[in-house]
Amino acid sequence: MNCDAARDLIDPFLAGTLDAAGRRNLEEHLATCPACRGELEDATALRPATAALPRSIDPPHDLWPGITRRLSRRISRRAARPRWQIAVLAAAAALVLMAGSSALTLWIVRDRGTPRVATGTTPAIEAGYVTATADLMRALDAERSRLAPATVATLERNLAVIDAAIAESRAALAADPGNRDLEALLWASYRQKVALLQQASRLAERS
Amino acid sequence: MRPIVASRIAASGIAASVLAGPLLAVALAAAPAAAQQRIERRMPADPHASIRIFNLAGSTRVTGWDRDTIAVIALVPRGAGKFFAGGAGSAAKLGVLSDSLGAPGATLEVSVPRGATVWVKSSSADVTLSGVEGDLDISTVSGAIRAEGAPRRLTAEAMDGNIELTTRAAITRAKTAGGSITIHGGGGDITASSVSGAIRYDGAHKVLVGRLETVTGAVTFQGTVIRGGTLSIETHDGPVDLTVPRDQLADFDLTTFGGVVTNALSGGGEPIVPKGKPVRFSSGPGGASVTVRTLKGNVRIGAS
Numbered sequence: 001m002n003c004d005a006a007r008d009l010i011d012p013f014l015a016g017t018l019d020a021a022g023r024r025n026l027e028e029h030l031a032t033c034p035a036c037r038g039e040l041e042d043a044t045a046l047r048p049a050t051a052a053l054p055r056s057i058d059p060p061h062d063l064w065p066g067i068t069r070r071l072s073r074r075i076s077r078r079a080a081r082p083r084w085q086i087a088v089l090a091a092a093a094a095l096v097l098m099a100g101s102s103a104l105t106l107w108i109v110r111d112r113g114t115p116r117v118a119t120g121t122t123p124a125i126e127a128g129y130v131t132a133t134a135d136l137m138r139a140l141d142a143e144r145s146r147l148a149p150a151t152v153a154t155l156e157r158n159l160a161v162i163d164a165a166i167a168e169s170r171a172a173l174a175a176d177p178g179n180r181d182l183e184a185l186l187w188a189s190y191r192q193k194v195a196l197l198q199q200a201s202r203l204a205e206r207s
Numbered sequence: 208m209r210p211i212v213a214s215r216i217a218a219s220g221i222a223a224s225v226l227a228g229p230l231l232a233v234a235l236a237a238a239p240a241a242a243q244q245r246i247e248r249r250m251p252a253d254p255h256a257s258i259r260i261f262n263l264a265g266s267t268r269v270t271g272w273d274r275d276t277i278a279v280i281a282l283v284p285r286g287a288g289k290f291f292a293g294g295a296g297s298a299a300k301l302g303v304l305s306d307s308l309g310a311p312g313a314t315l316e317v318s319v320p321r322g323a324t325v326w327v328k329s330s331s332a333d334v335t336l337s338g339v340e341g342d343l344d345i346s347t348v349s350g351a352i353r354a355e356g357a358p359r360r361l362t363a364e365a366m367d368g369n370i371e372l373t374t375r376a377a378i379t380r381a382k383t384a385g386g387s388i389t390i391h392g393g394g395g396d397i398t399a400s401s402v403s404g405a406i407r408y409d410g411a412h413k414v415l416v417g418r419l420e421t422v423t424g425a426v427t428f429q430g431t432v433i434r435g436g437t438l439s440i441e442t443h444d445g446p447v448d449l450t451v452p453r454d455q456l457a458d459f460d461l462t463t464f465g466g467v468v469t470n471a472l473s474g475g476g477e478p479i480v481p482k483g484k485p486v487r488f489s490s491g492p493g494g495a496s497v498t499v500r501t502l503k504g505n506v507r508i509g510a511s
Contacts, residue, residue, distance in 0.1 A: 042413070042433050148330070151348050154367045158384040158402040165422045165443040169502060172464060181462045181483065185502050188420055188441045192402060196384055199364060203348060206328065 001029045006036045010043050122173075122183060129190035136197035143204035155200050162196065165189045242285040248292045250277045250299055254322045255341060261302030263288070263330040265312025271321035271338030271356065277301070282314040333368075343376075351386075369404070375412055393430060405445075414438055421445050429511060431455060432495035444503035453510040456494025461486040465503035472508045 006029045012018040013026055030037050144152060169186040176182060252258070252275055260267060265287070277299055281290050288305030290313070303313040312332060319325060324341040327334050330348045337355040342362075345352050349367045354374050361376040365383040372381060373391040381388045384402040393410020398418045400406075406419050409429040417438040419426050424442070429450040432438045440447050444465075451457070451472065461468050462485045467478040473488050486506075499506050 039434075042435070148348070151366060154349075154385055161403050161422050165502075168443070172502060176483070179483070181485070181500055182464070182502075184500055185441065185443065188500075189422065189443060192400070192420070192422055195382065195400065196402065199366065199382070199384070202346075203366065 001025050003036055007039055010040055133193050140201055146204040162189055162193045244283045246281040246290050248279045250295045252277045252320050253297045254320045257298045257324045258319050259300045259326045261328050262313055262315050262332045263305050264332050265314050266333045267315045267327055269317045269325055269336045272318045278318040280316040284311040287311045287313045434494055436495045438497045440499045442501045442504045446505045447499050449508045450511045456491040457497045458489045459497045461499045461506050463501045463506050466505040469507040472510050
């Protein structure tokens with residue numbers, strides 16, 4: 001048995017669907033081939049993680065504007081919100097995170113070799129992040145009294161760090177529009193901000 | 208105890224004046240012990256029970272054991288709050304509830320079935336877990352989180368506390384804003400995220416999917432990425448130090464706009480200033496994908 005044939009049998013071997021003859025042939029090959037033993041080790045390590053992968057599909061990016069509009073209307077109607085609305089906002093912010101990430105991944109997968117992306121999509125994605133963070137900030141402001149002063153201080157200190165990073169990334173992107181790496185860094189800072197605000201909202205909710 | 212001691216001292220004349228000092232000292236020394244309540248509780252539990260533990264301040268230690276029992280020893284100082292424990296079989300909840308954020312801290316020692324799923328929520332309490340093999344979900348504000356063992360899935364989240372994981376989980380998620388994250392065991396699917404804290408990975412096990420992100424913190428990665436796996440590191444201005452085995456097969460893609468790249472893996476180790484132009488090289492086909500992206504941080508890559 002050669003290495004190509006052996007590697008084809010590793011997955012059914014691990015899944016327990018390989019017949020006895022195939023198993024014997026594979027084991028004989030593995031006994032003499034360190035490279036294929038490495039493949040088996042890698043595939044074995046892979047199995048728990050792939051089994052634990054989520055089975056849902058990320059929602060498309062264009063869901064976010066509709067969610068934002070509905071949430072914004074509610075925010076303007078009610079200054080003080082019940083706790084469940086914070087949870088809704090946090091979940092909605094998670095949607096924009098996933099959507100932004102998916103969009104970015106799509107560009108990279110589609111066109112890895114091209115150093116520029118379509119700049120028309122950048123403002124839409126950034127607007128989604130800006131809306132998400134603004135909504136979360138408003139929700140958090142209503143619950144801020146639930147947080148300990150030290151927690152609020154930590155939150156504000158780290159938000160300032162992220163805002164400074166966003167400002168620098170935006171300036172760099174303005175000087176070099178369409179640079180995919182700069183965009184990725186900008187989205188990473190926005191993701192950090194949304195995640196931090198979600199975390200603070202969860203803390204306020206359970207205080 | 209203190210009022211009784213004080214009244215006897217006041218009533219005993221001259222002797223009291225001689226004995227008052229030592230007696231008061233003894234009474235005050237004994238006061239903290241008397242003011243602390245020790246509670247022991249045992250509850251039957253399924254091997255894969257779901258257990259929720261709450262303790263705002265102090266410390267919480269959770270240990271997995273090979274018994275179908277949850278055992279708790281709680282030391283609860285006066286004013287720390289009220290101990291509670293309920294449930295049995297597939298679900299249980301226990302902890303110390305306090306209305307005051309400034310309350311003194313309680314100490315919880317909890318033994319749980321090894322396969323249990325455990326949630327621990329705290330504010331300033333340090334949390335330590337070991338030997339639990341179910342899912343772990345730990346959340347604190349300023350307390351430190353330490354975990355050891357091989358949980359199935361591990362989520363550790365702090366606002367300002369440090370996180371130290373010596374674990375091998377299929378999926379690991381660690382997040383802190385101002386604290387640091389250190390991962391010794393690792394392997395599998397790992398995401399570590401901080402705002403200003405440092406992230407250090409020196410895992411003994413191969414990474415399948417690794418994502419390390421920070422804004423201003425430093426990132427240090429020392430480990431191996433599995434064939435076909437991915438490692439992605441992003442910082443704003445935190446420096447990145449990457450060390451992989453010399454035989455690590457991977458496509459490397461390193462980008463910094465304001466920092467320098469030092470490549471001691473495939474290059475001569477001289478610093479270069481790429482100014483946003485990616486430094487790309489491959490150590491062989493069919494390997495992993497390693498991406499480092501930073502706006503102002505320096506990037507160093509070397510071989511172990």
